[in-house]
Amino acid sequence: MISAFAIEKNFCFVVVLAGCGSKEAKPSSTTSEKSDEKERIKISIGMLKLTPSAPIFIAMEKGFFEEENIEIDPQWFDAAQPVSVATAGNKVDVGATGLSASIYNMAALGQKMYIVADKGMEKKDYPATVIMVQKGSSIKSIKDLKGKKIGITQTGGTYHYLLGRALELNGLSLEDVTVTPLGAIGATMETLKSKQVDATLLSEPNVTKAINDGYGEALTPLGDELDSQNAAIFLSPQFYEKKEDAVRFMKAYIKACRYYYDAALKLENGKQIKGENFDEVVNIIAEYTGQPAENIEGALPYMDRDGKLFKDDIQTQIDFYLKNKLIEKEIDSKEITDMKLWEEALKQLDKEEK
Known part of the structure; x- marks a missing residue:
């Protein structure tokens, strides 16, 4: 078995962004009147061109970020670990990628980042x-x-x-x-x-x-x-301190999660059924991932409708990796997870939609 030390050595590698800016966020044709009251901000997101990034793709295409007066700077990566390294190092504001032992080793070594929302789970009836x-x-x-x-x-x-x-x-x-x-x-x-x-x-x-x-x-x-939390949304240490900006980001993300869920993840007799916007969502994902739409249709992973993090599984993962000597130092999941920003965003969004 490869030791935790071997994994930790990877943190010394220089993070290389792959194909940055090859796909830009599109402005919304209709912007919320409330966006005029908010300062224009730019948020960089490190992610892979994979289906579990669907809510971000949707928020970019449907103008949900624009409604919060947010300009998105997508930074495309070829692998998951460099995303977490870039997020912890404040090279990007938001990281969207899979969870792994390397992330928990980074936290154990004192490199801060905050896991705040769901980006893909294992769930019964959803064969991810x-x-x-x-x-x-x-x-x-x-x-x-x-x-x-x-x-x-x-x-x-x-x-x-x-x-x-x-x-x-x-x-x-x-x-x-x-x-x-x-x-x-x-x-x-x-x-x-x-x-x-x-x-x-x-x-x-x-x-x-x-x-x-x-x-x-x-x-x-x-x-x-x-049930397992496979991937998540992370915030960099610097962006985490910008609470109002982070809440605005989370509102747009939650809105996109709902759009994705209602289009693709509702069940009938234990089977996923196509919602009203199914074809649109599949085509958006296909455009960003470069995959044929017919391949996307059978590959839509489960995500919580509100983007809620399965927080308990984070500690389960840490304990598993520690027991199997893939991380060397015990850490508490509370040190790297934070639900407060998500909770505030959910509260504001639900109030606005009433």
């Missing part, structure tokens, strides 16, 4: 991440993974956490399997296809691709095993 096995495999349950070789992207990443927790909930541990970090999603797919691993973890649209290509079978959606 799936344990995949080879087609025709004898593995029929999580318990059958004992002694097997399982591919993940990186040590200390979201897939590592989800695998470990799912094993624990089924009476096993990471010690009962051979965990194989492969770096990239493409490598995990290729090693499953070539039968170099017995199982791997994938998210949509790659789950559907592996099945359609004839080499993979879904063992179980991890949302059926546990």
Whole structure:
């Protein structure tokens, strides 16, 4: 197993922004009258061109940020860890990315940032991440993974956490399997296809691709095993101190979460149904991610309708990583989470919409 020290060394790397400004926020055709009363501000957001950033894409396209008189400066990254490093270092105001051991190590080392809202969860009936096995495999349950070789992207990443927790909930541990970090999603797919691993973890649209290509079978959606906060919205130390600006950002974000949820995440008989604005939301995500709209339709992850953070899972993650020696120092999740800005934004937004 790779030590926490090896993960910590990555913090010394220079953060490189990838393709900054290649997609700009569009101004709203109709701006709230109240925006004239607010000082114009510019907020930089570090993120990846992935589906879980959907509420930010929606807020940019639908003018929800403009309604708060906010100009968005999108900063595009190619990987999750540099987003958190840039946010902690005040290189961007807001970070939107996945949760990992490296984030908690940064906090343990005294690098401040604040987790304030949801940006993607595992949830029952919403198959975001799936344990995949080879087609025709004898593995029929999580318990059958004992002694097997399982591919993940990186040590200390979201897939590592989800695998470990799912094993624990089924009476096993990471010690009962051979965990194989492969770096990239493409490598995990290729090693499953070539039968170099017995199982791997994938998210949509790659789950559907592996099945359609004839080499993979879904063992179980991890949302059926546990609820988990996979990704989150972070605020930099400097932006966190600008309370009024942060609340304005959060209001626009919550509004976009509601738009996304109502369009794509409502359930009927345990199945997601298409809302009134489904096609519009899919096309917005497709435009920003560069993925075909038909691939996006089956790959819409769960998010809380109000963007509420699943705060309890943050401490569960910290405890898991500490137990597995992926972080070296115990920290309290209260040191890096803050719900007050979200609560104030929700209060103001609900008052305005009455």
